[in-house]
Amino acid sequence: xxxxxxxxxxxxxxxxxxxxxxxxxxxxxxxxxxxxxxxxxxxxxxxxxxxxxxxxxxxxxxxxxxxxxxxxxxxxxxxxxxxxxxxxxxxxxxxxxxxxxxxxxxxxxxxxxxxxxxxxxxxxxxxxxxxxxxxxxxxxxxxxxxxxxxxxxxxxxxxxxxxxxxxxxxxxxxxxxxxxxxxxxxxxxxxxxxxxxxxxxxxxxxxxxxxxxxxxxxxxxxxxxxxxxxxxxxxxxxxxxxxxxxxxxxxxxxxxxxxxxxxxxxxxxxxxxxxxxxxxxxxxxxxxxxxxxxxxxxxxxxxxxxxxxxxxxxxxxxxxxxxxxxxxxxxxxxxxxxxxxxxxxxxxxxxxxxxxxxxxxxxxxxxxxxxxxxxxxxxxxxxxxxxxxxxxxxxxxxxxxxxxxxxxxxxxxxxxxxxxxxxxxxxxxxxxxxxxxxxxxxxxxxxxxxxxxxxxxxxxxxxxxxxxxxxxxxxxxxxxxxxxxxxxxxxxxxxxxxxxxxxxxxx
Amino acid sequence: xxxxxxxxxxxxxxxxxxxxxxxxxxxxxxxxxxxxxxxxxxxxxxxxxxxxxxxxxxxxxxxxxxxxxxxxxxxxxxxxxxxxxxxxxxxxxxxxxxxxxxxxxxxxxxxxxxxxxxxxxxxxxxxxxxxxxxxxxxxxxxxxxxxxxxxxxxxxxxxxxxxxxxxxx
Numbered sequence: 001x002x003x004x005x006x007x008x009x010x011x012x013x014x015x016x017x018x019x020x021x022x023x024x025x026x027x028x029x030x031x032x033x034x035x036x037x038x039x040x041x042x043x044x045x046x047x048x049x050x051x052x053x054x055x056x057x058x059x060x061x062x063x064x065x066x067x068x069x070x071x072x073x074x075x076x077x078x079x080x081x082x083x084x085x086x087x088x089x090x091x092x093x094x095x096x097x098x099x100x101x102x103x104x105x106x107x108x109x110x111x112x113x114x115x116x117x118x119x120x121x122x123x124x125x126x127x128x129x130x131x132x133x134x135x136x137x138x139x140x141x142x143x144x145x146x147x148x149x150x151x152x153x154x155x156x157x158x159x160x161x162x163x164x165x166x167x168x169x170x171x172x173x174x175x176x177x178x179x180x181x182x183x184x185x186x187x188x189x190x191x192x193x194x195x196x197x198x199x200x201x202x203x204x205x206x207x208x209x210x211x212x213x214x215x216x217x218x219x220x221x222x223x224x225x226x227x228x229x230x231x232x233x234x235x236x237x238x239x240x241x242x243x244x245x246x247x248x249x250x251x252x253x254x255x256x257x258x259x260x261x262x263x264x265x266x267x268x269x270x271x272x273x274x275x276x277x278x279x280x281x282x283x284x285x286x287x288x289x290x291x292x293x294x295x296x297x298x299x300x301x302x303x304x305x306x307x308x309x310x311x312x313x314x315x316x317x318x319x320x321x322x323x324x325x326x327x328x329x330x331x332x333x334x335x336x337x338x339x340x341x342x343x344x345x346x347x348x349x350x351x352x353x354x355x356x357x358x359x360x361x362x363x364x365x366x367x368x369x370x371x372x373x374x375x376x377x378x379x380x381x382x383x384x385x386x387x388x389x390x391x392x393x394x395x396x397x398x399x400x401x402x403x404x405x406x407x408x409x410x411x412x413x414x415x416x417x418x419x420x421x422x423x424x425x426x427x428x429x430x431x432x433x434x435x436x437x438x439x440x441x442x443x444x445x446x447x448x449x450x451x452x453x454x455x456x457x458x459x460x461x462x463x464x465x466x467x468x469x470x471x472x473x474x475x476x477x478x479x480x481x482x483x484x485x486x487x488x489x490x491x492x493x494x495x496x497x498x499x500x501x502x503x504x505x506x507x
Numbered sequence: 508x509x510x511x512x513x514x515x516x517x518x519x520x521x522x523x524x525x526x527x528x529x530x531x532x533x534x535x536x537x538x539x540x541x542x543x544x545x546x547x548x549x550x551x552x553x554x555x556x557x558x559x560x561x562x563x564x565x566x567x568x569x570x571x572x573x574x575x576x577x578x579x580x581x582x583x584x585x586x587x588x589x590x591x592x593x594x595x596x597x598x599x600x601x602x603x604x605x606x607x608x609x610x611x612x613x614x615x616x617x618x619x620x621x622x623x624x625x626x627x628x629x630x631x632x633x634x635x636x637x638x639x640x641x642x643x644x645x646x647x648x649x650x651x652x653x654x655x656x657x658x659x660x661x662x663x664x665x666x667x668x669x670x671x672x673x674x675x676x
Binding site: 051052055169171175178189191194221392394399401402406415425430433435456459460 | 539543546548551555558562592595602615618649652655656
């Protein structure tokens with residue numbers, strides 16, 4: 001425990017260094033803006049802006065991106081409340097009560113509650129993160145290739161079991177991500193693989209950023225253009241100091257359920273498929289169940305705004321836990337962060353704590369500061385953010401496209417990758433329209449090379465015996481849970497069918 | 508085209524892609540190589556085989572009418588959607604194609620001009636400010652700060668004086 005506090009102190013000091021502190025403030029501001037814009041969330045912001053972070057050292061870069069992640073979770077609430085459309089999918093639940101409050105002229109109350117609740121969620125989850133991360137990393141040090149592979153299977157299985165999307169389509173998305181990761185030179189034999197049409201551009205492989213920017217930059221913008229064709233109306237927000245005091249006094253009404261929702265959000269966030277969106281919906285449900293007045297939910301209950309906002313912030317911190325300790329991202333956004341860490345020359349996984357302690361603790365320290373900075377910036381500049389929302393989409397869209405194109409060019413500096421990015425963007429958009437989930441593909445392309453290497457190393461050491469994955473206890477446990485997750489939806493379907501058939505049979 | 512038709516077309520197309528990927532992977536060894544473990548093609552081969560299976564599952568489910576898409580007879584893309592999405596995708600396509608010939612900066616100029624003035628109907632003042640300021644920011648951020656030379660094609664020579672200025676310090 002003492003050791004953790006010493007490290008944490010060092011991390012906080014590092015986060016307060018001028019460059020890192022500037023990155024936090026900049027990241028929080030940008031994150032708030034990105035989160036507030038309808039259609040753009042943390043994952044889009046992080047994917048599009050990752051290439052720019054090569055300007056600064058890795059620690060400052062991840063601090064910046066983590067601050068964007070954090071800020072975007074706060075920002076999502078702004079458009080949920082003032083526009084009635086969620087700024088990001090993670091803020092869907094905030095619309096339920098945020099919108100009625102804004103319509104009744106209480107937008108300021110809702111916005112303050114969202115900011116305060118986010119702060120509560122952020123604080124609880126960061127403390128949990130600090131306590132859980134070091135022991136988990138120490139435990140994971142014992143993992144060999146077989147355990148690593150089993151763990152990745154488990155991560156993919158969560159998409160099948162908990163993702164809630166069409167199962168064959170989810171599996172397809174995972175597999176295509178893994179296949180795209182194999183393009184290029186084989187890591188073990190050095191042979192060129194899947195070089196389509198003998199095009200040289202495929203020799204250096206497909207950078208995960210090409211897929212991530214394609215899907216979350218271009219594809220997402222096309223999607224947003226389609227869905228927001230109609231006009232949106234912004235609700236006016238007025239704030240004065242006396243109002244602010246009253247609004248902050250509302251905390252008493254929701255502190256209980258919010259804290260509960262934060263803990264729930266944190267643990268849901270650690271699961272790769274679950275993340276912030278389901279966490280916020282679950283937290284909303286929880287707040288409604290425990291409320292003395294469940295009837296008022298959906299009609300403008302302040303606790304209904306606070307609960308999901310606390311949970312989505314907690315989940316964003318939670319999703320960093322497996323990324324830092326196990327090298328398995330807990331969300332699409334952390335998948336991109338993980339890919340970034342590989343570009344920066346870091347090896348994600350348990351060794352980070354021993355090999356790059358200043359990186360890990362700098363990041364953890366920055367989360368504490370980002371949490372505080374965001375709540376202050378948020379409350380102080382709410383009117384400004386609301387104003388930005390009125391910025392026409394036709395100005396925003398070309399700027400984002402340009403950032404995508406130049407950002408897609410930057411990592412490998414070939415036009416080949418930019419064309420590929422456009423292709424992925426359009427195909428990703430079409431697939432999304434047909435209900436194919438795209439997040440598993442992004443996770444898979446990041447994890448693909450690691451998964452293949454650990455599989456081949458395991459098989460090599462066992463001379464091709466697949467039993468290696470079930471004879472080692474940790475790996476076997478992961479495989480059993482993974483199988484359970486895969487078969488859970490099948491079982492559920494059967495039991496539902498049986499239940500439906502029963503009355504018919506008896507009658 | 509209805510959503511229903513789009514679903515089956517996409518599933519068949521993806522199934523064909525999976526088969527192509529299997530053949531492509533099979534150009535390398537997909538069996539066990541003594542001393543070296545599984546061949547280079549094994550992992551992508553079995554992944555592609557898995558992709559094929561999931562596509563077949565989707566096709567089967569389409570025939571059984573299980574997926575919501577297979578019962579949806581609404582148009583896959585309405586006329587408005589085709590227009591708004593097509594114009595955006597088309598303008599990026601133009602941006603990339605033009606970059607090959609006249610370099611990214613000239614391409615950006617026309618891309619922004621088209622998007623702001625003719626799609627966004629913004630004022631000439633805003634358009635002119637943007638078409639000049641955005642390429643300059645891109646240049647400063649990527650070429651100057653990040654040292655990533657962007658493709659300039661025939662305009663390469665125009666930048667020689669700027670390079671001299673940048674690197675003379």
